[in-house]
Amino acid sequence: MLTRKDVSHEIAGEIRAADGGSVAVLLLRLRRYRQEHILFDNFLNETVTERVKQSLRPEDRVFEIGENRFALLLPGVRGSNHAQLAANRLVRSFVEPINNGVQQVQVMPTIGIAVYPDHGDTGEQLLDGAESAFEQASLSNDRYALAQINGRRRSISYDALRDAIQQNRLEVNFQPIWNMRTNRLFGAESLARWSHPEFGEVNPTEFVLLAEQTGLITGFTRWSLNGTLRHCASALARNPDLHFAINLSPRVFHDPGVVEQINGAAQIWEVPSDRIVLEVTESAVMEDAEISARVLHRLREIGFGIAIDDFGIGYSTYSYLKRFPATELKIDQSFVRDLAVDPRSANLVRSMVELGHSLMMRVVAEGVETPELAKLLGDMGCDLAQGYWFGAPVTAEVFIKGLPDSSG
Ligand code: C2E
Ligand code: CA
Ligand code: CA
Numbered sequence: 217m218l219t220r221k222d223v224s225h226e227i228a229g230e231i232r233a234a235d236g237g238s239v240a241v242l243l244l245r246l247r248r249y250r251q252e253h254i255l256f257d258n259f260l261n262e263t264v265t266e267r268v269k270q271s272l273r274p275e276d277r278v279f280e281i282g283e284n285r286f287a288l289l290l291p292g293v294r295g296s297n298h299a300q301l302a303a304n305r306l307v308r309s310f311v312e313p314i315n316n317g318v319q320q321v322q323v324m325p326t327i328g329i330a331v332y333p334d335h336g337d338t339g340e341q342l343l344d345g346a347e348s349a350f351e352q353a354s355l356s357n358d359r360y361a362l363a364q365i366n367g368r369r370r371s372i373s374y375d376a377l378r379d380a381i382q383q384n385r386l387e388v389n390f391q392p393i394w395n396m397r398t399n400r401l402f403g404a405e406s407l408a409r410w411s412h413p414e415f416g417e418v419n420p421t422e423f424v425l426l427a428e429q430t431g432l433i434t435g436f437t438r439w440s441l442n443g444t445l446r447h448c449a450s451a452l453a454r455n456p457d458l459h460f461a462i463n464l465s466p467r468v469f470h471d472p473g474v475v476e477q478i479n480g481a482a483q484i485w486e487v488p489s490d491r492i493v494l495e496v497t498e499s500a501v502m503e504d505a506e507i508s509a510r511v512l513h514r515l516r517e518i519g520f521g522i523a524i525d526d527f528g529i530g531y532s533t534y535s536y537l538k539r540f541p542a543t544e545l546k547i548d549q550s551f552v553r554d555l556a557v558d559p560r561s562a563n564l565v566r567s568m569v570e571l572g573h574s575l576m577m578r579v580v581a582e583g584v585e586t587p588e589l590a591k592l593l594g595d596m597g598c599d600l601a602q603g604y605w606f607g608a609p610v611t612a613e614v615f616i617k618g619l620p621d622s623s624g
Contacts, residue, residue: 223287224339226279226578231339232334239332240290240299244268244306247284247324263314264323268468271309272302296331296362297422303360304325304425308499321468326353327360335363337430358429372418374430381427382433386410388443388450391616393580393606395462396594401619403459404451405495406444407609408436412483428467437468441478445485445492446603447612452491454619461493461523466500466577469511479518489519493544497525502536516541523580528568537575544600545572549583552603556588573597 218226230239246264254352261284268278268286272617289305293299306325313320328350330336335345345363353361380386390404427433439460448460468474482489494515500526501508512522523544524537528551547568554561565581572579581593593601612617 218281220281220343222471223279223281224343226277227332227339227342230277230291232319234291234332236290236296238293238298238334239342240288240293240296241308241330241332241342242288242290242299242303242416243281243328243343243350243490244286244288245284245326245350245499246268246286246310246399246586247326248321254344260315260321260323263316267309267314268306271305276302278603281451296329297419297425297439299329299331300360300362300425301311301421303329305499307359308503323407325359326350328353328363329360330363334365353567363433370413372412372423372426374426374432375615376412377426377430377432378435379422380410380412381432383479384439384443386436386439387439388447388612389609390447390460390612391609392615393459393600393602394590394606396590396598396601401455401458402600403491404615405461405609406440406447406463406612408440408463409609410609424463424465424621426467433465433467434471437465438477438481441481442485444612445481445487447616448487448491449485451612451616451619452487454616454621458619459491459493459521460487460493463525466504466508466511469504469507475511475514478515478520482520490521493521493523495523495525495546499529500528501540505536505539513541516543528564534571542575542577544580545575545579546580546582547598549577549603552581552583552589552593553585555592556586562592562596565593565598569596569598 227239227241227577239399271486272278272288275291279287290299290302293302294418306327310323310325313322321461328346330342330349330359332342336342349361349363353359387409388409389409391407393402395402399432408420410423412418427436444460444462479489482492516522519544522541523546524540524542525546526548527545528548545568547565551565555565569579578599580600580602581598582602584590584593584601584605586605590601
């Protein structure tokens with residue numbers, strides 16, 4: 217077990233080794249959920265440590281600093297946003313209860329995050345930042361929190377995002393999805409873009425995360441549905457065979473009337489539900505599997521397609537695949553990227569394609585950047601593909617203008 221001073225020393229070492237790059241410090245505490253009388257036994261401790269390690273990268277370092285407390289050092293992260301994604305993965309790795317042979321044990325993580333150089337230059341400063349972030353997370357309902365920069369967030373703010381949503385300053389981009397079987401355009405995925413007058417292009421992962429952590433996701437989803445469906449209507453007038461994918465955050469599944477809202481938006485724009493595929497990430501639906509299953513079943517009954525996005529990176533069991541009425545499996549880019557160079561990835565992707573097909577799903581590969589990858593995936597029987605090789609995301613207007621007019 218390391219003392220605070222030891223950890224501070226380790227952080228200083230990582231900062232020197234990073235040579236100008238970022239280093240994230242995460243303080244993690246794990247608690248049993250509503251089962252006070254049974255202590256963490258050895259088995260549980262081992263399982264917990266194993267889960268922490270599994271959701272990190274091999275170069276990340278884990279130090280025990282107290283009972284059920286850990287300090288994690290993540291070298292080479294790409295800034296605070298990346299560190300928050302790592303925290304998100306940790307949180308998701310504890311969604312599944314642990315079976316200790318006697319009972320199912322639910323473990324709840326709380327995480328405070330500080331990042332070099334954003335939140336300090338020394339081990340001490342970073343630990344201070346991570347500790348106050350940890351306190352903030354413990355006080356709120358969030359499972360993790362990021363340290364504050366001089367008491368304020370330097371990155372995009374809640375107010376800026378709220379205004380952008382209200383004033384309709386976000387933009388819909390479409391990225392083409394290619395049908396590998398017919399060698400024709402299948403449709404497009406809608407991706408949100410936000411260009412801020414001061415901050416410039418804001419990373420969608422960052423503002424979607426901010427929307428999810430605050431109450432803004434409801435308004436954002438309403439904007440995304442209406443913004444996308446409006447463009448779908450004009451695209452379908454040119455080519456009625458196209459399909460459009462819209463990303464949905466399962467956080468909105470708690471909103472009353474969410475199914476009616478989605479269906480209502482499609483009806484207003486007169487877009488048939490079978491032209492729309494709703495994408496939800498594997499890890500997000502697992503966070504709240506019960507309500508997700510309920511809402512997704514209702515959407516499926518109406519005729520919407522359902523895609524499991526970023527498939528393969530969540531640490532979930534396959535049993536959920538039976539429970540969700542998915543029509544598509546979207547293989548995460550990380551597997552696709554390694555495909556050409558690593559034979560094990562190739563086997564993995566091939567088995568994902570087979571898994572999808574055996575469950576009667578269409579299989580989509582994401583992040584296809586080269587013709588070699590496209591060929592490999594086509595040979596494996598992948599139905600659809602998306603990526604820079606087929607086309608980067610472009611504004612909806614540009615996408616629609618590029619469609620051949622088949623309406624006569
Ligand atoms: P995602 O749903 O997995 O979207 C695919 C991401 O991969 C997009 O990033 C896209 O631009 C990028 N991409 C596409 N082809 C390639 C390629 O060949 N190589 C590489 N390296 N990347 C490629 P983007 O637009 O930055 O979006 C990031 C994430 O933000 C999305 O991941 C999605 O989770 C979220 N997001 C974006 N728009 C929305 C939205 O309207 N609603 C919701 N709920 N989430 C959204
Ligand atoms: Ca997606
Ligand atoms: Ca994806």
